[in-house]
Amino acid sequence: MSSSNWATDFLNQLNNAEFFIVPTLMNRHLTTAGQSDEDIKNNNAVLWNIESKHWQQFSQYAIEQNLRWVAGWAEHAETLFIVNACFEREGTYLLLRTHVNNESPELPSQATVYPAANRSERHTQDMFGINFIGHPDNRRWTQHKAWAVGSYPLRKDFPVQGEPQAVTPPDMDYPFVKAYGAGVYEIPVGPVHAGIIEPGHFRFQAVGELILNLEERLGYTHKGIEKIAEDRTPESLARLAGRVSGDTTVGHCWAACMAMEQAADIQIPPRASLIRGILAERERIANHLGDMGGICNDVAFVFAQMQFTRLRELCLRTNATVFGHRLLMDRIVPGGVISDLSAASCALITQEISQLRNELSEIMPAVDLNSSLEDRIYTAGYLLPEIAAAFGTLGYVGRASGQNFDVRRDSPYSPYDQVVFKVAVENQGDIASRFWVRYKEILSSLKLIEQFIAQLVIAQPADGEILTEWQPPKAGSEGLGIVEGWRGEIVTHIRFDTDNKIARFYPRDPSTLNWPALEKLVLNNIVPDFPVCNKSLNGSYSGNDL
């Protein structure tokens, strides 16, 4: 994708408006950053520094340019805060950065223009005490009552162990949106649910069974991942990243390692990147199978659920045999991977692929022809493509609502730059569409794995390197890891401190952008259809809460 055309035009436009931006290329694709044409083509991420007073104004220009809001986070340096926002268009990433001073830090809010930035800015506000001026909804978000009002955990003077009280007070008095009127009633659901799922609170306003409004209250799985990442070694950070969200362990671990490898300017062996690709696709297949089963289970179509769960289990068992871990945790390390694939393992995976294809070709017609299932999942939980675009919805949720974006295709990283595959996009936007997009993604993942294995077997010698030696990066060097996890685009920013230590780790799970879409897609559905709507989106609580 020849990228930089829009970026150059945009830059000229902004500099004409007196933004005075000097662009820097991000070392995204592991070539040494330079200014040659080849480098510009390969490094599809640029860093723009702007003044803080232009922060909100920039977002207005950006939305006119059809830039997608990707992620926002802050860093605390000695005397100032560095605030970052990441944007994307046509596969080119733009990292916007500004500096805010330590005394009474404030910044004009971009959430006024980009609804997607809303919760992220509230997170930054709770964590750093940076006041976002003009924010449409500046209620606390990540901050429950676990730490005192006015103390900001991600500032460097806040102790890592926190200031815990003997008993953590419950999250009382959160000002939920209210609805009044005859026949309107409130249903509080969670944070503890009857099933074995993560905690999160949902507040419904309903008339009879019809949902008038849904408000999410997340943050119950806040683990302080950003704080405990500080001062870690790269190996230890990779392990932590693998636990941001247990079901996306490969995705997050890969994104973190990619960011660290960029910062350290090291290149991983081709064999390692092929194995990373196989790991990521296997994670995608297993989770999609689980989700498809989950959707069936939520409408009490247990037969299909059992079949999908069985297939997922077979997949996980092969993982245990081949890679030594069912969920593929800690297989990816900074510099490469730790489990190699023998010829026998490749054969086993290939054989499993054809078996999975056979089984799916038997189950899917049975699912497709079941009119009672069809009746539940068609037209329910409809997400308008415009809303999906406004919230920057990612992965299968976005792609089922016409958001034609996939990092693997649009901003390819190794090994995806060497393969061709189809990205499933639909405009239907309902539960059924999210179900079928998952199925199509499984099929294309199977093809991808076959291509990776073919390359492993043919092009690479069996004893190829899988790990590059780690080089401690300079203090202050940073990296932006962007991969397509099974839920969608994962963006991870890492900055190094002195002595090979981590100064800042911010992983942006796709759930962060997908959760707000749930509040919209359940509107005009009935209360008992909420669980299946929620399952069709299946956001990660842990990945959102950090």
Added chain:
Amino acid sequence: MNWLIAILQTALFVAMAPLLAGWLKWCKCRLQNRKAPSLLQPYRDLLKLTHKQPVVSKQASWLFIATPYIVFSATVLAATVVPLIAVDLPTSASADVIVMVGFFAFARFFLALAGLDMGTAFGGMGSSREMTISSLAEPAMLMAVFTLTMTASTTNLSGAIAHVINEGMVLRPSFVFALPALLLVAIAETGRIPVDNPATHLELTMIHEAMILEYSGRHLALIEWASQLKLMLYGVLIANIFFPWGIAETFSAEALGYGLLAITGKLALLAIVLAIAETLFAKMRLFRVQEYLSFAYLLGLLGMLSHIILEAAR
């Protein structure tokens, strides 16, 4: 002697209900390619629950604690009305099918109140849904049952079953409509798929389970047992009204033994049919239930009409 058999039959009813639930679960598991739990698992679950201390909210009124006992007793009393292995029992003679429907309504009334008692959102939601569904299910059920009682010219179940046996194997157009009507109602009333899902953990989709979400320990055991009993009651009703052959007409040991064998076989078959249906269908959208029950009512009505037009003139 008659009274002794009547009491024994009711005891058998109560004792066998968990077995039927276990068998149904076994069939469903096998149909889903799963290993099934033992047939005795429902008994173990009930026993386990009785060992647990019930947790009762401070906000609960006497209603909450009384309801499990009321529901269980009412369901057991309903069971005395339905002939299980023998007809012409004194208990069956003293109460008819309308009383049985009344017992069910009585139990449901208290269950719905108990759902509201704690003031939780789920309990109220469950009670509201249960009442919506039962207001549609009860007329449909009565319509189906009246088709039968008009054929037999009695609302007494014992008498009606005896009448069907005496008439011999006749294909009645009215029964062709009444049987599916009663099957549909039975599925709705016992909270099975596609109306309700007894195995779900999703509070927002629950109907029956939402009402009893706050119950634990022996209270929950009683309510679970009552639901199993209700499932069996409907099973026996369908089996013995439409296929009464094998039921004991005299109280000899041999006849009673055959009666027991017959009803066991019939219930086992019925459970298989139910398990297959539950495997084939997803749960329907809540607002589809009214169409479903209206259809059941319509079938009942057609049964009644075909009785009047085709059979009553004879």
